[in-house]
Amino acid sequence: MHAYAIKAGFEADSTVGNAVITMYAKCGSIEDANQMFNGMNTRDCVSWNAIISAYALHGEGNRALSLFEDMKEEGFSPDETTLLAILQACSYTGLWETGLRLFNEMESKYGAQSGIEHIACMVDLLGQSENFSEPIDFINRSPFPDSPMLWRTSVNVCMLFGNLTFGKLAAKCLLELEPREAGSYILVSNMHARGGMFDDAAKVRTVMNDLKVNKKAGCSWIEVDNKFHYFVASDMGPPNSAEI
Template sequence: LGHGRSVHCQTIRMGFNSNIHIANALISMYCKCGDVKDALYIFKNLDGKDNVSWNSMIAGYAQHGLASQAIDLFEEMRQQCVEPDAITLLGVLSSCRHAGLVQEGRRYFNSMIKEHGIQPELDHYSCVIDLLGRAGLLEEARCFIENMPTRPNAIIWGSLLSSCRVHGSVWIGIEAAECRLLLEPECASTHVQLANLYASVGCWDDAARVRKLMKDKGIKTSPGFSWIEISNEVHRFRAEDCSNPKMIEIIAVLYSLVDHNKTLRYEPEMQEEEIDDALYI
């Protein structure tokens, strides 16, 4: 973010701050770096907004889970007679997905062809399937996939599989896993999710079978990385890595967040035993 701000200052000094393409890039940069406030300031003060301007701001809101702001901005875009495109609707659908707005997501998806003449692409279908899956509407999600005019890709089946694991729908999950493995037979995450799905309903033999299949094929998962920038310093985290000197403090904060979520009647996917395993592995 600091480097981005430096570049922004340089564009002002050079007199390029009113250039539509540079302004659009700055909006996107600030949104991706988590500074939605500055992105909105540039957007509001930009003359001659084009589709990229609107799309960048809507996508920024969607990225940070600000669904109501994304939808309000989309409606404002329509009121100003700016015709949305496929990327605009993708941002709106993504915001609905993150906020769990099922009815709104259905409405905007159906409006693509009926109102805007936009043919949905795989990314749009993927958003709707993920939206339905997160809401627990797994049968509807599966029917949605079956009625797609194009062949679903591995991302779509993976999305349905993840939702099945969360909601404990074993058989739809198995179907999704098998379909994804036909497209990506060496995908480690699919094997892991399938094993976890079996384990979540107590089918330990089947879970062990999938794990053994991974071992026999030599399929291994790659550790995931996360990072966050605080005071111009980037902190990196890797799955199952306890080398961070502040790990005890991090785990304490994690426990605090888990307890807080429980007061909100939200049951986290990560159980306390898993947190302990992550700490002492």
């Protein structure tokens, strides 16, 4: 499709170029995304957001921050999308102090409003500072104290950094908000198991079973001879599954 765009004379169109940058980034080729960006004759704010998001996606936070400064130097004003990409870059690379500073400057310096995605990034960042009371206080002070996504993020960061004290508080809030969501129970159970609290992990699974909350199995599939074949973990599948 990129080759067709070049042949058709559309590569110079910024909308097409921006889409190509995003496509390459999501396909794992940051070099091609960067080459496309550098070769654009006309860039707009979306172009900068696309390349900054590309580097954020690939965990290159410092490069994303460098592009953020370049964007401002070239006279473009960061918007909510830009700042979300930058906060994600800080989250992926553990730059929590930088992320906190940028979040605090969103409205005062850039005139951008924080949404739930920005708040979720900050919950993750504050958890990485290992001051685990901060993410919980931050959620309660935010405009979205009843958002399961924020509490799920808090549980996850507590699990990753091994703080079950605050993880349990976050888990309690999460399960109260999503009493029928299987993924939340599994996350809480995994948090306990990762912390070595296997009895508590089993209790969470028991509650889940008692409530008859089921999680659909994740699956993979492949198309062979115009027919789809589905596979789940430990599934032996049809007789010819090994061949497929």
